[in-house]
Amino acid sequence: MRGLPLEVSNLSVTGAGGRVLVRAESLTIAPGESIGIRGPSGAGKSTLLYALAGLQPTARGVIRWGAADLVALGESERARFRRDHIGLVFQDFLLFEELTAQGNAALAAAFGARGGAASIRSRAGAVLERLGIGDTARTVDSFSGGERQRVAIARALANDPAIILADEPTASLDRDTADRMIDDLVDLARTGGKTLIAVSHDRTLLERMDRLVEVIDGRLREGALDA
C-alpha cells in the first residue's frame, strides 16, 4: 500500500498530572516521505511517534492520516487503522521468543487484518526471504540481534502498511548490523512508496531520511543534521 499524507495540527499529549509531554502546532508529511525524529533523551520523541500511531489516549488536536483523524476515532477504530495501515518497529524487537521467524512475522494473521491471513503469511514469508532469513521455521530465541530485527521488520511489513513507524530501530544493534538494517528498512520503504518515520539517535539512519524533525522539551522544529 502506498503512503498516506499526514497532517498534524495543534497536537498536544499530556502525561501524569496534566503535564504536556509533546506539543506540535503543525506537522505535514507527504506520502512516501521519510522523516527522522531526533532530540535529547526524554524530550518526547517516542511520545510523538506513538501519538502518530494512535497509541496515546491523551492526545488532543488533529492527527490526520489521509482521511482518518486518529484523535477523533474511537479505540477500536484506531486499532483497526494500525493493523491495516501501520507497521511498527521497536528498539528491542519485541518478538515472541517461542514462535518461529515466520510465526512472528505473520503475527497479524492470528487476529486478521486487511487482506486476510493468507496474504499476511505470504507477504511475511516474502519479506523474510528478501531480508535473507532462510530458516523461517526456526524459533527466534536462537536468533542474533540483527536477525531478530529483520524478523521485526518483516512483521512490520506483513500487512503491507502505508506507514512504517520505527522507535530507535538500531539502538540494540552493533554498527555493522545496524548499517545493514538501515539499508533494508529504507530500501523496503522506498520501493513500497511507504511513509517512514523513525525516532533515532543514529546519525547513519538520520542521514538517510528525506527530512528531519527535532523534538526538544516537547516542542517540534524542522531540523537538519549539524556538523
Next chain:
Amino acid sequence: MVRRLAASALFVLCLTLPASAAEKEGHDHGPAEHVSELDGVRIIHAWTRATTGAEALVFFEIENRSGKPVSLTGGESDLGASVALVGMTFKDGVAAPVALPAVPVKDGGDLHLEPEGLALRIGGLTRPLAEGDVIEVEVAFDIGHVDVDVEVEAEDATGHSHAGHAH
C-alpha cells in the same frame, strides 16, 4: 395381633369423640376418615408426604378380615394422572421403585404399605401437597374399590403421625 386390634378399636373410638377432646390430645387432622372399609378389608393410617414434585407415594395398612383372600391391584385419584402399585428395591444402595402387578393379602393377614417397601405411587400430580392436607385416593382391590382419605405428613416423614402410639 391382639395389640393391633386393640389399637385399631381405640383408634376408631377416638374418632367418635367430640372434636374438642381430640384437639386436647393434639389430634386435629381435619375431617379425615382414618379407617376405610370394603367388605371386611380395612385400610388404616393412610398417609403420604408433602411434595411439590410430580409424584407422591401413599402408604397405609391393610387388614383383611373379609373371610377370603383379596388382591391389592392399584388405585385412582383425581389428583394425579396415574396411581400404581410399586415396591421399593435397593440396587447398589440406590432406592428404585419397581411397578408391581398385584399383591395378594390372605384372609386374616395384614399388608403394610410403608416407606422402603410397598406403596401406591400417584404419578403426574396436578397440585402440590402441603402438610396437613387430606387427599382422596381410590384404592383398588380385585373385589372392588374403596375411597381412602390420605393425610399429608411432613416432607421428611417416615410414618403416619398416629402410628406407633395408642389412641
Next chain:
Amino acid sequence: MPEILLDGWQGLSPTAQDILILLLLLAPAVLTGLVVTFGYRPFLLVRSLLWRYRWTNLVFVALIAVSVGLGVGLTAQERGLRQGTARAAEKFDLIVSAPGSEITMLFASVYLQPSDVPLLDGETYEKIVSNENVSLAAPIAYGDSFEGYPVVGTTPGFIAHLSGDLAEGEMFSRTGQAVAGSAVEVPLGASFTPAHGVGDGAEHEAHAGAETVIVGRMAATGSPWDKAILVPVEAVWEVHGLANGHAPERAGQIGPPFDTDYFPGTPAVMVHADALWANYALKSDFTTDKTMAFFPGAVLSRLHALMGDVRQIMSLMAVVTQVLVTAGVLTGLVVLTRLFSRRLALLRALGAPRRFVFAVVWCYAATLIAGGAVLGLGAGFAAAGLISREISRRTDILVRAGLAWPEFHLIAGFVSLTLLLALTPAFLALNRPVIADLRN
C-alpha cells in the same frame, strides 16, 4: 410448555439424562469459548505463552488437579463404599430375627459382626419355613470363630444362594465338615477346632473335640462372608451341647427340614422369596410381637441417608477447596498476565482487537483450568482406587470406586464456573496501559 419439557425429560433414559446434564454443565464453558474466540486464531500465541511460562503453568495445573482430584476422589470413594456395602447385602433379601435393633442384626447377619442377640425358637422358624411365599429360609447361626475367621452355621441351600456353585471341593454333608470362604487362608483338607466367641474373648478350649475338616470352598462374594467358615448349623448346635435340630431317628441329617421340638434356636433367618411382591408380604407377615423382619438393603439405604449428611459436607468441602484453589490460581493469573503484559501490549500496538487480546488471556487460563481438571480426574480416579483397595483389605467388603456421572458433572460444573471466572483476569489484562507496558 414446561410440562412438555418435563415429560420429555422423564421419557429419557438415565444415561441420556446424564449426558444432557453434562452437556448443559459444559455449555457455559463452550459458549464462552466460542464467543471469546470467534473469528480469531489465538492458539499459536497461547501455546507460546504456555511454553514460555511452563513451570509456573505446571504448578497452577497441579494445584487445580489436586483440588479437583480431591473432590472427585472423595465422591467416587464414598459411592464405591456405598455400593460395596449394598452389594455385600444383596443376597440377603429379608432377615427375620427376634425384635431388637435392625442395625445390630444387619451388622451381625450380613457383615458378620456378631453381637449377643435373643434366638428365634423352633416354632417361629417353622412358621417362616411353612409360609407359602418363602422359597428359601436358612438359619444363620454365628458366634464361633477360628483364628479370626467367623464360623457360621447354616444350610447347604444358603451357601448355594450366597455364592452359587462351589469354587472347589464339595458341600459339607455331615457335622465335622466345613466350607471355607474364598479368602480364608486354610487349605482344603485342613482341620480346625472352632473357638467359642469371636476375637480376643474367644474361648479356644470350649469346643474341644469338635474337630472340623474343610471340604469345600465358596466362590468369592465380595462380602465379609469371603472370610467366614461355614459349617452345618447342626454342628454349631452340637458343639454347644444342644439338640441338633433333628429327631433322634434322623440325627445324621444335614439341612432342612428341622424338627420343631429339637430346634435349639437361631439368631437370624435369611428369607428369600422368588417374587418381588412376596418379600413385602413376608415382611408384613413377620412383623409381629415375637419377630422382627427387615430388608437389609433398606436399612443400609437408611444408614447411607444418614451418612448422606456427611457426604454433603464432604462434597461441600471438596467444592470449597476447588473454588479456593481456583481463586488462588486466578489471582496468580492476574499476576502472571503482568509477566506477559509486554507481549499483550505489543499485540495491541500492532492493532490487535481488544477481543483478540482478551481471547488470548482467556484461552491461556482456560487451558490451565481444563488441563488441571482432566489431570484431576485421573488423580481422583487413582486415589479412589488406592483407598478402595485398602478399605477392601480391611473390611472384606469389595469396594470398587470408579468414576461415574456425578464426578463428570462435578468437573464439568467446576470447569464452566472457573472458565467464567477466568473472564476477570482477561478483562483486567485489557485495562493495562499499552505504552507503559510496551516500554517496561
